[in-house]
Amino acid sequence: MHDRKMNPTRHLATSLVASLMCLSLAAHAQESANADLDACVKEQQIVLTAKGAGMGALAGLGTALFSKNKDALKNAAIGAVVGGAAGFATAYFTAIDTCYKQNPAWIPESKIERTKAYAQVKKETKYKASEGIKAQATKLAMPATVKAGEALDIASTFIVLTPNGAETPVTLERKLFAIVEGKETPLTFTGKNNEERTVEPGEHQDTARLPIPPDAKAGTQYRYEFGVIAGGKPVSSVTSTVTVQ
Structure with missing residues (x-):
């Protein structure tokens, strides 16, 4: 041949x-x-x-x-x-x-739960009716490290207070960024990036699930940012970062 x-x-x-x-x-x-x-x-x-x-x-x-x-x-x-x-x-x-x-x-329903009643949050924050509608992101809990191919749950806590204790519309923002070699790149967050909801006053917790790419390299970081807006005031946000092991 x-x-x-x-x-x-x-x-x-x-x-x-x-x-x-x-x-x-x-x-x-x-x-x-x-x-x-x-x-x-x-x-x-x-x-x-x-x-x-x-x-x-x-x-x-x-x-x-x-x-x-x-x-x-x-x-x-x-x-x-x-x-x-x-x-x-x-x-x-x-x-x-x-x-x-x-x-x-196919977009999953957002899981938002009321964790504290209006009266309790009002007392804890010493809120006054003269402050008007108040929306504040207070805490973001997620693991510090994750393995490629896994998924992690992110729990974002926020409070909403109104002068008369009535429910009010809020805008929730969810942002995701990849950090590779010190450079941050915005990514599309899975599910709903921005969401309009009407909530009762009090404390609430938003739970989001973030899948990590199976081929993500060790050392890659992902920064998640959660924000809440209400009453025409600036966004209040919290952020945290997870590192791929």
């Missing part, structure tokens, strides 16, 4: 496909009670990762085609893998957001 040499372009395409197959096997979206959502997230992740891998391959394509360097194709293949892997963590949150936008019915 004749020993045939594969042309550079075909070899690059084969390497790219192999790289994408490996990345696809690692594309485990956080487990969900909704199988359709899981399937959608996995599909969107692969699509977005493929785009990243394609860009990585293009970075080495010029070298592969216009250089006689024997390592040119190898560099191009590495570019594909790096491009795909680098975009995977971002693609994870983008994929969930895309699926929710395509299927609004």
